[in-house]
Amino acid sequence: MNDAAPAPTPAPAPRRARVRAPELIGKGGWINTGGKDLKLADFRGRVLILDFWTFCCVNCLHVLDELRDLEEKHRDTLVIVGVHSPKFVHEAEHQAVVDAVERYEVHHPVLDDPELATWKQYAVRAWPTLVVIDPEGYVVAQHAGEGHANAIRTLVEELEAEHEAKGTLRRGDGPYVAPEPVATDLRFPGKAVLLPSGNLLVSDTTRHQLVELAADGETVVRRIGEGVFREPQGLALLPDGKVVVADTVNHALRTYDPETGAIELVAGTGKQWWQGSPTSGPALEVDLSSPWDVAWWQGKVWIAMAGVHQLWTYDPASGTVEVAAGTTNEGLVDGPAAEAWFAQPSGLAATEDRLWIADSETSAVRWIDTDLVVHTAVGTGLFDFGHRDGEAGQALLQHPLGVTALPDGSVAVSDTYNHALRRFDPATGEVSTLATDLREPSGAVLVDGDIVVVESARHRLTRLRLPEEAVQVEAVAHRTRREATEVAPGRLRLDIVFQAPTGQKLDERYGPSTRLLVSSTPPELLLGGGGTGTDLFRELELDPEITEGVLHVSAMAASCDDDPANEYPACHVHQQDWGVPVKVTETGVARLPLILAGMDETV
Numbered sequence: 069m070n071d072a073a074p075a076p077t078p079a080p081a082p083r084r085a086r087v088r089a090p091e092l093i094g095k096g097g098w099i100n101t102g103g104k105d106l107k108l109a110d111f112r113g114r115v116l117i118l119d120f121w122t123f124c125c126v127n128c129l130h131v132l133d134e135l136r137d138l139e140e141k142h143r144d145t146l147v148i149v150g151v152h153s154p155k156f157v158h159e160a161e162h163q164a165v166v167d168a169v170e171r172y173e174v175h176h177p178v179l180d181d182p183e184l185a186t187w188k189q190y191a192v193r194a195w196p197t198l199v200v201i202d203p204e205g206y207v208v209a210q211h212a213g214e215g216h217a218n219a220i221r222t223l224v225e226e227l228e229a230e231h232e233a234k235g236t237l238r239r240g241d242g243p244y245v246a247p248e249p250v251a252t253d254l255r256f257p258g259k260a261v262l263l264p265s266g267n268l269l270v271s272d273t274t275r276h277q278l279v280e281l282a283a284d285g286e287t288v289v290r291r292i293g294e295g296v297f298r299e300p301q302g303l304a305l306l307p308d309g310k311v312v313v314a315d316t317v318n319h320a321l322r323t324y325d326p327e328t329g330a331i332e333l334v335a336g337t338g339k340q341w342w343q344g345s346p347t348s349g350p351a352l353e354v355d356l357s358s359p360w361d362v363a364w365w366q367g368k369v370w371i372a373m374a375g376v377h378q379l380w381t382y383d384p385a386s387g388t389v390e391v392a393a394g395t396t397n398e399g400l401v402d403g404p405a406a407e408a409w410f411a412q413p414s415g416l417a418a419t420e421d422r423l424w425i426a427d428s429e430t431s432a433v434r435w436i437d438t439d440l441v442v443h444t445a446v447g448t449g450l451f452d453f454g455h456r457d458g459e460a461g462q463a464l465l466q467h468p469l470g471v472t473a474l475p476d477g478s479v480a481v482s483d484t485y486n487h488a489l490r491r492f493d494p495a496t497g498e499v500s501t502l503a504t505d506l507r508e509p510s511g512a513v514l515v516d517g518d519i520v521v522v523e524s525a526r527h528r529l530t531r532l533r534l535p536e537e538a539v540q541v542e543a544v545a546h547r548t549r550r551e552a553t554e555v556a557p558g559r560l561r562l563d564i565v566f567q568a569p570t571g572q573k574l575d576e577r578y579g580p581s582t583r584l585l586v587s588s589t590p591p592e593l594l595l596g597g598g599g600t601g602t603d604l605f606r607e608l609e610l611d612p613e614i615t616e617g618v619l620h621v622s623a624m625a626a627s628c629d630d631d632p633a634n635e636y637p638a639c640h641v642h643q644q645d646w647g648v649p650v651k652v653t654e655t656g657v658a659r660l661p662l663i664l665a666g667m668d669e670t671v
Contacts, residue, residue, distance in 0.1 A: 087207040087667070089116075089199075090189035092149070096162045096180025099169050102245030106149075106177060108205060113238025115146045115227045116201040117220065120192045122155050123168035124429065124467050124485075126358050126374045126412050127214055127644075128196040130340065132172055133317060134217040138224065139176065144239045145228050150178035153187040155195065156453060156467050157546050158485035167508070167525050171256040171274050172299075176244050188551075193662060194646045200224075203231045203238065211665045213644025215342070219569030219665060226570065252527040253288050254279060259361065259470070259511040260522050260529060261303040261311060263326055268513070268520065268529065269311060271300040278303075278313065278324060285520055285529040292324060293331055302361030302416070302511075304369065306384070312369050314359040321351075321359060321371070321382055335382045335389050340375065342641045343624055348390035351382055356389070361426075361470075361511075365418035366438065372413040372425065379405075379413060379425070379436070393436060397585065397622055398645045400430040400449050408442035410434075411450060415470035415511065417479060424471040424479050431465045433481055433492055445492050446481075446499055449589055450647045451618060455486045455501075456543035463499035464545055465490060470511035472519065474534070480519060482509040489521060489532065503532050552649040554656035557612035561659040562586065562597070564604035564623045566642065567666030572627040585622040593617035593650075604664075610652055621646040623664050 091108050098105055119135065121128035139148050150169075154160040159168075160182035169178050181187060190199055190207075198216060200209040200223055209223055231237035256274040263269055263280070267289060272279045276299060278292040293300075302314035310323045312334070320336030335351035336359075345355050357375030364370075369382040370392065378394030393405035394413075401409035415426030425434045432447025446460045454464035470482030474491070480502060481490040489503040489512065508525035521530045564584060568574055574581045580602035588594040596609035604623060623646075628639040646662055661668045 089201045089205050089207050090186070092118075092151070092179055093185045093189070094151070094179040094181035095185070096152070096160075096165060096182050099166055099178040099180060100174065100244055100247065101177050104243070104245075106179075106243060108201075110243065111147055111149075111201070112205060113203045113231075113236060114242075115142070115203060115224050115231075117146065117148045117224075118186075118190070118199040118201065119148055119150045120153050120187060120190070120195065120197040120199070121150055122153055122159055122195050123165070123172065124156055124159060124412075125195045126360075129172060129317075130214050130358065130375065131196040131198070132174060134214065135220075138217060138221055142224055142228070143242060145237060146224055147242045148176040150174055150176060151186050152178055152180050153184050153192070153195070154182055156485050158466060158487075164508075164525070167256070170247065173274070175246070176242070193553075193648060194644055197663075200227075202227050203236050207667075209665075210663045210667060211642075212646075212663055213642065215640055215642045216569075216665060218640050219572075219642075222570050253286075254527045254529075256524050256527065257510075257522050257529070258299075258301040258524065259303050259314075260513045260520065261305055262513050262515055263305070263311075264309065265326070268515070269303055269324075269326070270522070270529065271297075271303055271313070273299050273301060273316075273524075276300070280326075281529070283515075285531060292329070293322075296322070296331055301414075302359070302363075302372065304362040304364050304416075306364055306369070312362050312364075312382075314362050314371070316358050316360060316374075319356045319358065319375075321356070321362065321369070334384070334387075341373075343396070343643055344626075344641065349388060351387050351389045354389050356380070360412075360414045361416045363416035363418045363423060365416075365423045370416055370418070370423055372416050374412045374414050374428075377410045377412060379410070379423075393440065393442060397620070398429065398450070398647070399587075399589075399620055400427070400432060400434075400444060400447060402434075402442050402444055405436060405440040405442055415468065415482065417471040417473040419473045419477070424473060426468040426471045426481065428467050428469055428484070431467055433465070433468065433471060433479065445479075445494070449618070451649060452545070453485075454543070454545035455483070455488065456545055457490075457500050458498065458543075460492060460497045460499050463492075464543075465499075466546070470509065470522070472512040472514065474514070474519075480512055482512055482521065484508050484510055484524075489519070502534065506530065552616060552651040553660065554653045555610065555650045555660060556654065556656040556658045557610055557652050559658065560597075560608040560610055562606045562608055562619075562621065563659065563661045563668075564621075564664050565661055565666055565668045566604055566623075566625045566664040568625075568627040568630075569640075569665070571630055572640070573630040574625065574627055581626040583622075583624040585620075587620045589618045589620065590614065593619075610650075612652060614652065616649070616651045619646075619648045619650055619660075621648065621662060623662070625664060 411429035
């Protein structure tokens with residue numbers, strides 16, 4: 069007889085919340101399906117990931133890249149569907165979404181949802197957001213922001229095994245139908261630079277190469293860097309005659325020598341920078357994050373580091389990089405460079421005493437002076453945009469991607485989503501329109517007194533005379549398409565929902581592994597609860613006298629493999645910034661949950 073106590077029965081694994089997935093609805097229809105309309109029932113038997121994205125958002129582009137390996141590895145059991153949910157008015161144009169799907173090589177079906185119908189059904193609050201639906205049509209997980217690829221990979225494998233055993237997994241080809249290729253010399257070009265020879269060098273972004281054009285801006289002289297670049301963007305001529313290239317999706321800088329044809333990696337490791345990574349050091353040992361433009365200023369290469377909302381510098385003499393401005397928080401805050409906030413800086417132009425910046429997500433033109441103080445010329449924040457000329461304080465742009473310094477001290481703005489070339493004159497403080505009927509202009513370069521505009525969505529360069537009189541256009545103002553969340557006055561409980569992925573735990577080895585930063589626009593909205601802390605919840609105190617505003621929330625959590633036998637566990641950083649428009653009403657909610665990863669179990 070064995071007197072040993074019986075082994076305890078293992079506790080059952082917690083059941084996932086069973087929430088039936090709402091139907092997929094989008095007035096714009098489907099892209100990449102060969103003209104077929106799809107319903108949620110068409111995906112039954114497959115693991116389905118909904119990727120809520122908008123094409124202005126660099127973090128959304130990062131997630132597209134994160135998902136590519138997963139999509140390929142599980143192509144017979146997994147379907148990814150992009151749900152395009154616009155922030156800007158231009159992003160609600162169907163053709164613009166079609167263009168973006170090709171531009172960013174999206175190889176799965178996309179639902180064009182210009183009225184945010186599906187966004188609202190799934191209670192999404194941030195770009196990007198990923199929702200995982202099991203083969204029986206139930207939502208099993210939601211993740212906001214970047215860095216969730218490993219967690220989703222694990223979940224997909226669990227769902228495959230579970231539903232294979234239940235007989236509810238269906239294997240086979242997915243619904244993706246590739247569009248017909250279009251023959252053009254350029255395909256969604258990004259930026260251009262004038263070479264000493266008089267020719268133009270263009271970043272041919274979607275074809276992953278550079279193209280040298282003759283002085284006419286049309287005749288192809290040579291194609292450069294096939295197999296080297298991935299979606300290159302910014303170009304800048306260096307004093308030694310080489311061109312520095314922002315190799316955006318490779319998270320790197322390279323130089324190209326027009327004389328010899330040599331291409332050299334000068335900065336970046338090929339890996340994307342994450343919170344906690346070094347922010348200075350030998351250029352080839354420090355990660356970068358989606359460098360979008362470059363400019364030579366004050367003896368260094370300045371980098372518009374769109375992926376982390378900062379400006380960095382690369383010093384060719386010392387071979388080093390470092391952060392020059394910005395905190396990684398997304399927004400519009402002026403002041404000393406180390407304290408300023410940017411929002412996806414995407415264009416740079418240098419003069420002797422200023423570095424001009426196209427700060428795209430705040431629809432702003434900004435500049436940094438030689439004392440390293442950041443100023444705003446045009447723009448008010450993340451949610452106001454439009455096409456309005458006049459005094460700079462009330463003028464509006466819509467997601468500009470480029471700036472070009474003009475001979476008279478003013479700056480031309482590639483006002484991308486307004487399909488226009490605008491001008492800001494510091495002498496008068498006025499904004500005017502130089503040209504309209506361009507198609508997503510993303511950069512421009514001066515050539516013999518004319519300005520050559522990169523018309524990205526028309527796949528060409530367009531030469532314009534600089535008119536003495538600006539074109540007048542009817543003023544239009546917009547706010548972001550998202551509805552404000554109604555919140556009660558007084559106390560508001562903010563909860564960041566985060567559940568560590570299966571097999572992982574919060575990394576507490578070196579102290580707290582979570583961070584929460586809260587602020588507001590206007591600042592007076594928050595009477596209490598602002599600032600930085602380590603808990604993923606916060607009691608906020610709202611001023612009942614201020615009826616509307618925006619809560620800016622930034623959350624980060626680090627998790628590591630939970631295996632005591634593993635001396636070097638793999639760790640992952642999950643992070644997201646939210647800008648939540650709020651309206652203070654007596655009938656509003658007293659709790660605001662924002663999902664970083666997992667499911668909000670209180671609903």
